Amino acid sequence: MASPLQPLAGKLPPAPRAGFAAGGEAEGGRAEARYVHTDRNISQVQGFRGHSAGGREIERQNRRDKLTHKVVASLNRCGREEQAKALATCGEWFDVWARPSGEVKLLPCPCDSIFCPDCANRRSRPLIKKLAGMVNKKGRSYWFLTLTVPNVENLSRYDISEISEQFAKLWSSWVFQEFEDENRVTQRIYGGVRSIECVYEPKTKSWHPHIHVLFEAPRRLPCWWLVLLKHAWLAITGDARYLHLQRAYSVTKRGKKKYNRLTAKALLEVVKYVTKCVEFAGDHLLVDEFLHAFKGHRRIQCFGSFHAAAARGEAREPGEDSKEVLEAESSLFDDGFRRLPFRAHFKDIEILPDGSRQLSFDFMARVRGYVQATDLPWALSAPPDVLETKRRIKFTGALPERSECQLSFFEAVA
């Protein structure tokens, strides 16, 4: 039978909990306990950090936005409302892809305008990545060449195609393909990338089309090669006397020039696709003239040893479907997603504190409503056509057993 009495010294004082007075403090422990369950007198500190680089980026973005607004106004004035709308809302809209289960994926809808700096960056990024792996070879040097032609008062498609053809002639000429150095050793320019640009000069009210070229040459390019180049360019164009040649370099963090190592930043100078429209953005007639002249022209082209970069579809012009977009759409299609006929605005997306994104409740309800109400073709069907030009090779008949060459060869052996 258990004793009804407590064991001797079996009752212990309660263990002091955190924050409670343990005894022996000032004011009998009240001072210690005063701050336990409140944050009233705990001072809070806010911290901010700002950098000059951050401010510079903000200023740059503001300048860009201002310029874009000018171009949008000009596009509207010259009757290109669709392009203006796309440029003004670039990056704001997303294609909505959904599954019957309600899972939703968003794909961005870029404007792909020739004047949009964000789209220009996006287009040039894969090409720069590709080129970065092709430069900095041993025994080679890299040069930056600017070829000019006399200014023209009115810019037309003919002017752009003419300068493009003139450069093609220069590339196939002996100056690029075969020249002898001091030791009578035949040298050649291996390849490069060229970009056609055109700026407007308000003082003379004329256009200045020119070509920037980054090319790969032998390690020692003789200085008199420039004289040969000038003569060849003059002979091809008839009246162009000015060109500029300098060795390509990258700049280190300390501001020093480094000639033997080209970085992505240095490559960006040639393949940045940026249209310098500050001088004519406010004039709708000039904007229209520029767009007409460049319509359908490939501004950036690789040649020679750099041709591989363009051959894989890395060089892309405005309006051409991006390989990345097509691949993303194709992979979504394979995963059972289908595109919905409406788009999501960036206001429909909420960014959570952890950085992840979530669609707003209203928009999600709209998506679910549409999926339930519409019988989308969720079943397996043929994937969308990938926009790639495929060459069909016609087979006209059986090949002769022995060609003429083979015949003569066999006779020679006999």
Place this chain on the structure above:
Amino acid sequence: MSQHEVQNWTGRSDAIAVPLLGAEFWSDGRLVAGVFDGMREQKVGGPAFRVILDDVLVLDGEEASVVELPSLTGIKQALQDLRQKGYQLRKGDLWSVRCTGIRKAKKEGFSDSPEFQIDVMRRAAAAA
């Protein structure tokens, strides 16, 4: 009941005439810390920001405990970055201004520009 309250202010020119930490003062890594005490519009060159220093600085052989940061490009840009992050100037904030490097001028005839990192600490009002 009907007592008139009187307010008084006194302005002194020597309170304004404090050393200005121009571009030549700054070098990579140099740090100035103190309490932000206000700003004033200069006749030329935009606003100047007055800081009561934690440690006394010796400038041209004279000790200075209050200095002004002029509207250098780097300072303006760092403040713009701060504003973007939600900061608004308030008297009593603790400023720590560090020069993070000197940016070389791209064009001839222009001076080099110091770059800054500004850290601000503010004691927020205690929660109710």
